[in-house]
Amino acid sequence: MKCKISRNAAKVLQLELDKPENEGKLLRVFVTHKHGDHAHYGMQIDVPTDADVVVSTDKEIDVILVKDEPMLDGIRIDYFYVPEEGFAITNPSKGNHGDH
Numbered sequence: 001m002k003c004k005i006s007r008n009a010a011k012v013l014q015l016e017l018d019k020p021e022n023e024g025k026l027l028r029v030f031v032t033h034k035h036g037d038h039a040h041y042g043m044q045i046d047v048p049t050d051a052d053v054v055v056s057t058d059k060e061i062d063v064i065l066v067k068d069e070p071m072l073d074g075i076r077i078d079y080f081y082v083p084e085e086g087f088a089i090t091n092p093s094k095g096n097h098g099d100h
Contacts, residue, residue, distance in 0.1 A: 001053055001055050001065050001067075001072060001073045001074075002055065002073060002074050002075075002093075003029070003055045003057055003063045003065065003072075003074075003075050003076075003077070004057065004058075004075070004076045004077070005057045005058075005059045005061055005063075005076075005077045006076070006077065006078045006079060007059070008078065008079040008080070008081070009059075009077045009078055009079035009087060010057075010059035010060075010061055011079075012079050012087075013027055013061055013077075014061065016045065017045065017061065022045050024047070025045045025046060025047055026045070026046065026047070026048065026054065026062050026063065026064050027043060027044075027045060027046075027061060027062070027063050027064065028043060028044050028045070028046035028048075028052075028063070028064040028065075029041055029042070029043045029063055029064070029065060029072060029075060029077065029089060030042050030043070030044075030066065030069075030072075031066075031069055031071050031072065034071060037094065037095055038071075038091070038094060038095060039071040039091065039094075041075065041089035041091075043077075043087070043089065046064055047064075048064045051066055051067060051068075052064045052065060052066055052067060053065055053066075053067045063077075070094075071091060071094060072091075073091075073093065074091050074092065074093030074094060075089055075090070075091045076089070076090050076091070076092060077089050078090070
């Protein structure tokens with residue numbers, strides 16, 4: 001499985017992961033719901049289970065993904081400052097390039 005994290009997203013995520021209460025935990029990205037040919041995503045700080053795979057990224061942040069969820073393979077995590085500050089998770093490999 002593959003996961004990309006933009007530079008802006010990595011900076012914000014690393015600040016959260018570095019907090020003492022998150023020691024030993026990783027970022028989890030999950031599907032909140034699917035419809036048609038795309039999915040909506042959520043994320044949280046968590047620990048992996050046997051149903052997960054831990055994917056390393058080029059930003060030195062490991063991400064937990066459910067092994068058998070094809071809509072997670074190829075996700076991209078971005079962080080935007082405008083028009084609103086926040087994360088956006090898309091999956092360009094599945095045709096999901098943003099909100100509809």
